[in-house]
Amino acid sequence: MQARQSALLMDDFPRKGGYSAPQLPIEWLDIHVSETTQMTMQQLIEAKLTAALSPSLLEVINESHMHRVEPGSESHFKVIIVSEQFAGQRLLARHRQVNAILADELAGPVHALALHTYTGSEWQEKGNAPRTPSCVGKPSLS
Numbered sequence: 001m002q003a004r005q006s007a008l009l010m011d012d013f014p015r016k017g018g019y020s021a022p023q024l025p026i027e028w029l030d031i032h033v034s035e036t037t038q039m040t041m042q043q044l045i046e047a048k049l050t051a052a053l054s055p056s057l058l059e060v061i062n063e064s065h066m067h068r069v070e071p072g073s074e075s076h077f078k079v080i081i082v083s084e085q086f087a088g089q090r091l092l093a094r095h096r097q098v099n100a101i102l103a104d105e106l107a108g109p110v111h112a113l114a115l116h117t118y119t120g121s122e123w124q125e126k127g128n129a130p131r132t133p134s135c136v137g138k139p140s141l142s
Contacts, residue, residue, distance in 0.1 A: 041109055045060050045105060049102075052101045053098075054083060054085065058080070059080040059081075060077055060079050062074055074110075077113050078114040081116070082118045086117055086118065087119050098113075114132065
């Protein structure tokens with residue numbers, strides 16, 4: 001099974017005076033997502049991070065297939081996020097912020113979350129996130 005990758009470029013959302021991500025309070029997601037749609041875990045992570053951090057780039061990659069889980073699982077994710085809200089924060093503070101936003105998911109179905117957090121200038125300098133190594137202990141489930 002191949003990883004499902006989704007990249008949201010927030011320049012696609014129009015706003016008066018330019019382009020930006022839509023601003024929705026995180027509470028709106030908690031109330032409305034479960035009532036109106038069946039979102040995949042990947043889509044829910046994307047929606048929550050978009051609402052809370054207004055990223056200029058967001059990639060949420062389901063890497064569950066690289067681990068010893070059932071086919072179709074959504075338990076292991078890699079998140080690449082570029083947001084100016086990370087400016088002036090150390091790496092640990094950025095990760096704590098993302099973990100707090102996704103606390104319910106991390107307390108439930110999400111087993112692993114690899115975070116790559118950048119400001120716009122850091123992303124321009126770096127250009128890409130580290131490649132995910134193979135899971136050493138992934139024997140076949142068959």
